[in-house]
Amino acid sequence: NAGVTQTPKFQVLKTGQSMTLQCAQDMNHNSMYWYRQDPGMGLRLIYYSASEGTTDKGEVPNGYNVSRLNKREFSLRLESAAPSQTSVYFCASSEFSLHTGTGRRNEQFFGPGTRLTVL
Amino acid sequence: GIQVEQSPPDLILQEGANSTLRCNFSDSVNNLQWFHQNPWGQLINLFYIPSGTKQNGRLSATTVATERYSLLYISSSQTTDSGVYFCAVERGDMRFGAGTRLTVKP
Numbered sequence: 051n052a053g054v055t056q057t058p059k060f061q062v063l064k065t066g067q068s069m070t071l072q073c074a075q076d077m078n079h080n081s082m083y084w085y086r087q088d089p090g091m092g093l094r095l096i097y098y099s100a101s102e103g104t105t106d107k108g109e110v111p112n113g114y115n116v117s118r119l120n121k122r123e124f125s126l127r128l129e130s131a132a133p134s135q136t137s138v139y140f141c142a143s144s145e146f147s148l149h150t151g152t153g154r155r156n157e158q159f160f161g162p163g164t165r166l167t168v169l
Numbered sequence: 170g171i172q173v174e175q176s177p178p179d180l181i182l183q184e185g186a187n188s189t190l191r192c193n194f195s196d197s198v199n200n201l202q203w204f205h206q207n208p209w210g211q212l213i214n215l216f217y218i219p220s221g222t223k224q225n226g227r228l229s230a231t232t233v234a235t236e237r238y239s240l241l242y243i244s245s246s247q248t249t250d251s252g253v254y255f256c257a258v259e260r261g262d263m264r265f266g267a268g269t270r271l272t273v274k275p
Contacts, residue, residue, distance in 0.1 A: 069208070092173075092255055092265030108262055109170065138210065148262055155260065157201050158214040 051077055054161035056141050063131045071126040071164050073141030077100075081144045082124035083115060083158065086137040093140060099124055100147035131132045131168045139164045171196045175256055182273050183248050190241040190269045192256030196274050199233055200259040205253045206268070215241070215254075217229035246273045 054075045063069055069114040075082065080101050085108075095108030099118040113135060115127045124143075128135060141161040146154050172195040182188055192201075205217040216223050216230040218239065223230055227245040227246075232239040243250055 062182075085263075090267070092257070092267050094265070095263050098262075109264075140212065148259060155217060157202060157214065157217040158263065159214065160204075163210050163212075165210075 054141055054159055056139075056164050058164060059074070059162070060165050061129075062169065063168065064169050065132060069131065069152045069166075070128075071139055071141075071166075072123070073161060075141075075158065075159075076122065076165050077143060077145075078121070078144040079143035079145050080121070081147045083142040083144075084126045084148075085123070085140045085142065086104055086110065086135075087140060087163075088094045088137050088153050089151075096126065096139075098148060100149070107162070118154065130168075131166075133168040135166065136168045137166060139166060170262050171198065171258060171260050173256060173258055173264050173266040175241050175254075178267065178272045180272070182226045184246060184248060184272070184273055184275050186246050186273075187242070187244045188246060188271070190243070190254050190256075190271075192239040192241070192258075194237050194239075194256075194258045194264075196201045197236070198258040198260045198261060201239055203230055203239070204257065205250075205252050206255060212255075216258065220226055233267065239264060243271075246271075248273045248275055 083098040084096040097116040142158045144158045146156040174193045205213045220234045264265045
């Protein structure tokens with residue numbers, strides 16, 4: 051039971067290049083999330099997927115696209131990388147969606163992160 | 170969106186000391202979690218605590234939802250407790266505080 055896995059662990063891109071970050075979870079969770087963490091800050095939500103086939107914007111979606119490939123996998127794509135996208139990217143999953151409300155344990159579990167540098 | 174403030178931003182302790190970390194939030198929340206980010210960057214779930222009090226070994230947490238704050242207590246701190254502690258709240262989306270950086274010296 052690996053939990054949440056992410057690939058790659060490290061990546062260096064040149065401005066304008068594209069790439070896809072991969073995330074998979076084996077906890078049979080319905081919801082998955084992509085966050086970014088910049089130095090000295092907490093995580094900020096980029097996109098999330100409440101269930102297979104649905105995606106929604108988070109706090110900082112500009113410059114990113116996502117695909118919920120199936121229940122297990124959620125990918126994040128940078129079409130034209132910019133230096134401002136240099137960050138550590140975390141994927142997470144939870145059993146329920148962000149709109150579940152109170153009464154359900156909706157704990158999020160995080161992957162190990164991908165450190166991305168855009169030159 | 171909801172605002173999350175953590176205090177203090179930095180904390181330096183001697184091994185064996187106790188500490189209290191605080192998380193204030195600006196609106197009612199559905200869920201609240203505490204995480205420890207270790208020096209290798211890994212996020213470790215500490216508590217899922219939208220209300221009430223929980224304890225796990227030397228760590229405990231209390232959330233007073235009606236007054237919009239949560240506290241994380243660390244007793245008899247160890248060098249392995251070093252890292253950044255984050256509070257995260259959920260109300261339609263997920264918002265993290267900026268964290269408290271804890272350094273425990275031997």
